[in-house]
Amino acid sequence: MRHIISVLVENEFGVLSRIAGLFSGRGFNIESLCVAETMDPTISTMTIVTTGNEAILEQILKQLNKLINVIKVIDFKDMDYVSREMVLVKVNATEKNREEILRMVEIFRGRIIDVSAKTYTVMITGDEDKIKAFLTLIKPLGIKELVRTGPVAMLRGEKTIKMKEKHGKGEEDGQGVL
Amino acid sequence: MKKTGAQIFVESLRKEGVNTIFCYPGGATLNITDELHHATDIKQIVVRHEQAAVHASDGYARASGKVGVCLVTSGPGATNTVTGIATAYMDSIPIIVFSCQINTALIGNDAFQEADIVGITRPCTKHNYLVKDVKDLARIIKEAFYIARSGRPGPVLVDIPKDVTANMADFHYPEDVHIRSYRPTYVGHVGQIKKALKLIASSERPVLYTGGGIISSGASKELRRFSEMLSIPVTSTLMGLGGFPGDHPLFMGMLGMHGTYAANMAVIESDLIIAVGARFDDRATGKVDEFAPRAKIIHVDIDPTSISKNIKVDVPIVGDSRNVLKKMIELLEQEKEDFKDYPSKIAPWVEQINKWMASYPLTYNRTGLLKPQYVIERIYELTKGNAIIATEVGQNQMWAAQFYKFIKPRTILTSGGLGTMGYGFPASIGAQVAFPDALVIDIAGDGSIQMNIQELATAAQFNLPVKIVILNNRYLGMVRQWQELFYERRYTWTPMDYAPDFLKLAEAYGVAGYRIEKEEEVDTVLKEAFMNKKTTIIDVRIDPYECVYPIVPPGASLKEMLIV
Ligand SMILES: Cc1ncc(C[n+]2csc(CCOP(=O)(O)OP(=O)(O)O)c2C)c(N)n1
Ligand SMILES: [Mg+2]
Numbered sequence: 001m002r003h004i005i006s007v008l009v010e011n012e013f014g015v016l017s018r019i020a021g022l023f024s025g026r027g028f029n030i031e032s033l034c035v036a037e038t039m040d041p042t043i044s045t046m047t048i049v050t051t052g053n054e055a056i057l058e059q060i061l062k063q064l065n066k067l068i069n070v071i072k073v074i075d076f077k078d079m080d081y082v083s084r085e086m087v088l089v090k091v092n093a094t095e096k097n098r099e100e101i102l103r104m105v106e107i108f109r110g111r112i113i114d115v116s117a118k119t120y121t122v123m124i125t126g127d128e129d130k131i132k133a134f135l136t137l138i139k140p141l142g143i144k145e146l147v148r149t150g151p152v153a154m155l156r157g158e159k160t161i162k163m164k165e166k167h168g169k170g171e172e173d174g175q176g177v178l
Numbered sequence: 179m180k181k182t183g184a185q186i187f188v189e190s191l192r193k194e195g196v197n198t199i200f201c202y203p204g205g206a207t208l209n210i211t212d213e214l215h216h217a218t219d220i221k222q223i224v225v226r227h228e229q230a231a232v233h234a235s236d237g238y239a240r241a242s243g244k245v246g247v248c249l250v251t252s253g254p255g256a257t258n259t260v261t262g263i264a265t266a267y268m269d270s271i272p273i274i275v276f277s278c279q280i281n282t283a284l285i286g287n288d289a290f291q292e293a294d295i296v297g298i299t300r301p302c303t304k305h306n307y308l309v310k311d312v313k314d315l316a317r318i319i320k321e322a323f324y325i326a327r328s329g330r331p332g333p334v335l336v337d338i339p340k341d342v343t344a345n346m347a348d349f350h351y352p353e354d355v356h357i358r359s360y361r362p363t364y365v366g367h368v369g370q371i372k373k374a375l376k377l378i379a380s381s382e383r384p385v386l387y388t389g390g391g392i393i394s395s396g397a398s399k400e401l402r403r404f405s406e407m408l409s410i411p412v413t414s415t416l417m418g419l420g421g422f423p424g425d426h427p428l429f430m431g432m433l434g435m436h437g438t439y440a441a442n443m444a445v446i447e448s449d450l451i452i453a454v455g456a457r458f459d460d461r462a463t464g465k466v467d468e469f470a471p472r473a474k475i476i477h478v479d480i481d482p483t484s485i486s487k488n489i490k491v492d493v494p495i496v497g498d499s500r501n502v503l504k505k506m507i508e509l510l511e512q513e514k515e516d517f518k519d520y521p522s523k524i525a526p527w528v529e530q531i532n533k534w535m536a537s538y539p540l541t542y543n544r545t546g547l548l549k550p551q552y553v554i555e556r557i558y559e560l561t562k563g564n565a566i567i568a569t570e571v572g573q574n575q576m577w578a579a580q581f582y583k584f585i586k587p588r589t590i591l592t593s594g595g596l597g598t599m600g601y602g603f604p605a606s607i608g609a610q611v612a613f614p615d616a617l618v619i620d621i622a623g624d625g626s627i628q629m630n631i632q633e634l635a636t637a638a639q640f641n642l643p644v645k646i647v648i649l650n651n652r653y654l655g656m657v658r659q660w661q662e663l664f665y666e667r668r669y670t671w672t673p674m675d676y677a678p679d680f681l682k683l684a685e686a687y688g689v690a691g692y693r694i695e696k697e698e699e700v701d702t703v704l705k706e707a708f709m710n711k712k713t714t715i716i717d718v719r720i721d722p723y724e725c726v727y728p729i730v731p732p733g734a735s736l737k738e739m740l741i742v
Contacts, residue, residue, distance in 0.1 A: 021300050
């Protein structure tokens with residue numbers, strides 16, 4: 001099962017390595033990781049995509065929470081959220097396929113951000129499905145290189161991730177799970 | 179008034195009430211070392227190897243319940259602490275390791291005696307810090323002590339560059355700590371506690387399975403009261419020994435790989451396991467799928483990551499063991515009526531357990547060469563549980579756990595989680611410093627004792643009358659036992675015939691030495707040795723081929739015990 005997790009952390013040196021170390025030390029896998037400052041410069045958000053069964057996920061969430069520098073952990077599974085990822089793709093641009101690339105970029109509302117004699121560099125943003133669809137279609141035209149940011153996510157509607165401070169994690173449900 | 183980092187460091191220790199540190203100097207410690215020159219209020223135990231400084235502060239913490247403190251230099255000084263830190267981490271022991279670091283400007287340059295100790299110890303500390311600015315020093319020390327002793331305790335490392343110890347700042351020791359991202363849960367959820375009591379009320383074959391959380395939360399009085407109120411039998415992990423009186427009729431002994439028949443069978447047959455401050459470690463559970471197959475499980479632990487990690491739990495309760503047990507007792511008292519008949523309802527179960535205990539007690543064959551179990555039994559009889567017992571790792575550790583009855587909490591110092599050979603002797607140094615008048619005994623193996631033997635000099639220098647009882651079987655006995663049972667007696671790498679003459683070694687270090695070879699000598703020599711005011715080695719020549727029984731073979735279910 002694939003999960004998107006947001007982790008609010010103290011914006012300090014060494015925090016990223018604590019999180020990465022937690023994953024590697026326990027044999028958990030990180031599929032993608034995206035880190036940047038929030039509105040409050042003392043806090044960063046890390047958006048992590050990971051996979052595992054329920055038990056593994058529960059351990060990951062609890063272990064993340066246990067780190068002293070972690071302020072809050074959110075698993076977006078079972079929540080109503082939006083997520084977007086950005087992809088840069090360098091495709092072979094030949095006499096024959098130039099038109100088709102342009103058409104596809106337009107359909108997917110991407111942009112050509114760099115051009116050379118033999119290549120186009122395309123930027124696409126979207127959710128997982130859209131990016132998958134685009135890559136499937138563009139692949140036969142010849143992808144030279146591909147870079148992805150990994151997704152970032154946010155709750156839908158008016159709801160926000162409350163910066164409520166960690167306190168007595170688990171007091172409410174007696175389980176200590178978030 | 180401005181103070182140097184070194185002055186701030188020493189003042190901060192005073193503010194925390196630290197009166198003892200275990201230390202070893204180097205270039206990077208010099209500012210602090212010099213500052214401590216006049217600090218007669220802080221005992222400074224200089225060890226012979228930094229690993230021992232950490233184990234000693236760990237032993238100090240386990241025995242006293244206070245945070246243990248040690249201080250080492252950069253580079254090799256710091257890397258030598260890693261085994262000690264990992265040992266404390268696995269057993270949730272509150273210690274602080276102050277490592278000095280090279281100058282801030284040189285960090286990252288592969289400078290002389292530089293090691294990224296914060297990076298190295300990240301996975302084996304509860305938290306760690308690099309102090310980059312002298313202005314942060316006091317706050318970080320305050321936080322370090324708070325983090326080490328609160329919640330699930332653990333080791334914290336604070337790395338202090340040498341220039342930080344020389345730089346000046348105003349000194350204000352913070353009154354309290356505010357870490358927005360760290361708030362441990364102490365109070366158990368009342369709804370969950372009530373659910374637990376309901377499960378208990380409907381159970382017929384309950385077992386209390388207790389661990390180190392009883393010791394660290396100071397819950398032994400509450401545990402005893404709770405168990406006695408309902409007459410529920412108790413088994414303990416290695417880490418929990420002493421949390422419930424070892425001579426109590428409801429005590430079944432330790433469970434797990436070298437647990438008692440009664441404790442392991444009780445777990446197998448139980449319909450309700452009440453786990454308090456224990457973490458379902460594989461040494462305790464055996465094959466985890468077959469652990470307590472018929473039981474519902476209540477799990478009380480302060481660390482949510484311990485709950486439902488190895489075993490699915492029916493009623494999880496996150497909280498401090500003492501706090502939760504207190505609440506349970508309070509609710510039991512309110513609902514006395516409901517539980518009035520409980521002890522008589524479970525009487526047949528207690529009866530069954532008593533039968534197991536009577537039919538399959540811990541035992542050994544007392545013929546032939548001197549048996550280690552006999553020696554431990556005598557140590558118990560001679561001290562009546564009034565000693566602090568450290569152990570090394572291996573057979574010696576298991577025999578101590580089985581045959582010494584731990585009556586009070588904080589009387590066993592043993593590396594349970596990491597199983598660190600060489601832990602026991604420096605740990606007993608730490609305990610002896612905390613309690614100069616106590617009888618502190620390290621039950622050692624001939625292999626393990628050689629891992630920190632150099633500390634004889636420390637013990638002698640500081641007049642610490644630690645007693646080292648070497649159960650000398652001329653083997654790395656526990657490994658040899660596995661070779662005997664599972665590798666057709668091919669004793670590869672395990673013979674230790676080539677060892678020092680421990681009596682001559684004692685003499686060389688200026689400590690007392692005794693040897694025991696026969697049963698008749700045991701009492702007389704032990705009595706004399708225990709009276710001796712010097713550091714003392716007692717070399718006990720035991721049967722080299724004695725094994726620890728019962729044993730649950732690795733990976734097997736608890737019911738597959740091999741017994742004597
Ligand atoms: C530092 C370390 N290295 C290796 C081991 C593996 N090990 C576990 S028990 C043991 C034998 C210990 O021998 P000894 O101290 O003589 O104790 P005995 O089992 O003979 O009582 C060994 C090597 C360990 N636990 N710790
Ligand atoms: Mg041995």
